Amino acid sequence: MQAKLLLEDGTLFTGRSFGAEGETTGEVVFNTGITGxxxxxxxxSYCGQIVTMTYPLIGNYGINRDDFESVRPFINGFVVRRHEPVPSNWRAQYTIDELLREYGIIxxxxxxxxxxxxxxxxxxxxxxxLSTAALSPEELMERLQATSxxxxxxxxxxxRHIYSSPxxxxxxxxxDYGAKSGIMRELTQRGCDVVVVPQDTTAEQIRRLHPDGIQLSNGPGDPKDVMAAAGVIAELLGEYPIFGICLGHQLFALACGADTEKLKxxxxxxxxPVKDLSTGRCYITSQNHGYTVKEESIQGTDLEVTHINNNDKTIEGLKHSKYPAFSVQYHPEAAPGPFDNSYLFDRFLDMIREHKQQNPKKTRQAEMMAAVKGAR
Structure with missing residues (x-):
């Protein structure tokens, strides 16, 4: 079956359909990964987007249950040069075509x-x-312009519910702003008691969970669309060590008075490639974001730039000058990508232990004992 992709500038691509049939709209982006x-x-983080893979052959190793980063796909559409319908891999359980059909993705x-x-x-x-219907470019443009x-x-x-990994x-x-499973995996591998909470959880509700530290996850969209989340982070800043990833990095910056903007x-x-300014070392990183923290907005805040992108010099890492809090724009949990940056989770845990030593009365055990005494 034929499929068509029409961009808002009028550019039309005509190809073959695989996956589901129908029609969808979204922001068209590209990913440069060779695998993954x-x-x-x-x-x-790809929610609402039509994703283009720049690597020409997709589907050759199929789909398996172990490599998912969430319970289901959230993309609106998938664009490839060549779709391989017959995977060749011992781990493959079904095909990419079957996956897209199951979730209604074109x-x-x-x-x-x-x-x-x-x-x-x-x-x-x-x-x-993106449509499999027999529509003219003019009809497709009308439908695109009618959506927002x-x-x-x-x-x-x-x-939508709190759950834990003891x-x-x-x-x-x-x-959880749209967390990848890799973040949970890195924390649980280190023996952490992880409690996952919805994106609209209040600061007081988080305090009642008696955390030792707070992890801000990745997620989709414009960080300014969820300014309430930045307000919660601002309330908790200084009380608990904080580590932000991707959208969590942007929300951390907004909570500290900085600003964000959309990348081209x-x-x-x-x-x-990302450069650590403290050591001069370059790390290869996995990334997925369309927004960045504005460099000039850092001035006048308590934030310090720790990492920059070696390609376009945008901000890739921040830390707070007064409180135990830092963030990175890239994905230290990788998946897909290199695991060069998983050490940041160890740095986060070291920060928590140092904070507990400096503030012994604020440890989770002390808080729980105080709560028990108060109940008596």
Whole structure:
């Protein structure tokens, strides 16, 4: 079956359909990863977007249950140069076509993804419409213009209920703005007692969980669409050690008085070079974001820049000069991508232990004992 992708600037791509049939709209973005398409499909940060893979062959190793980064895909559409319908891998349990059909996601193949990527890089990220219906370009444009971008993406991807992964060590409250499973995996591998809470959880509700530290997750969309979350972070700042990732990094910056802005075409892939300003070392990172912290907005705040992107010099890391809190724009949990930066989770736990030594009365055990005495 034929499928069409029309960009808002009028550029039309005609190819073959795979996955579900129908029609969808969304922000058209590209990912430069060579592998990891299953993790890309299941990354909640892609909610509301039509994702283009720049690597030409997708689907060759199939889909398996172990590599998901969330319980289901959240993307609106999938664009590839060549779709491989018959995977060749001992771990494959079903095909990418079957996955997309199961969740009603439209895919298009056999188009010039190099041309599409170049257009996005030159013109900037654009909205598009992907359809398997026999519609003219004019009809597709009318339908595209009749739709609007969703501003409620975080609530679509965040958990609606509190749940936990018990552990014997530090209790970490993970605020889920659309968290990847890799974050939970890194914390639980270190023995942490992880409690995951919805994105609209209040500061007082978090305090009642007696955390040792707070993890701010990744997530989709514009951070300014969830300014209430930045307000909660501002309330908790200084009380508990905080570590922000991706959207969590942007919300941490907003909570400290900085500002964010949209990038021309974003950073999405597993090979982005980031420089640690304290050591001069360059790390290869996994990234997926369309917004960044404005460098000039850092002035006058208590934030310090710790990492920069070696390609475009945008801010990739921040720390608070007074409180135990830091953040990175990239994904230290990788998946897909290199695991060079998993040490940041160890740094977070070291920060928690140092904070507990300096503030012994504020440890979780002391708080729980005080609560028990108060109840008596």
């Amino acid at each position: 398409y299953q993790e890309v499909l299941s990354d909640p 895919g298009i193949s056999d188009i010039d993804t190099r041309m599409l990527t170049r257009r996005i890089r030159h013109q900037g990220t654009m909205r598009g419409i 971008s969703s501003v409620d993406q975080v609530s679509q991807t965040s958990t 552990g014997a060590k530090e209790r970490i409250v993970l605020i 075409f974003g950073h999405r892939g597993g090979n982005h």
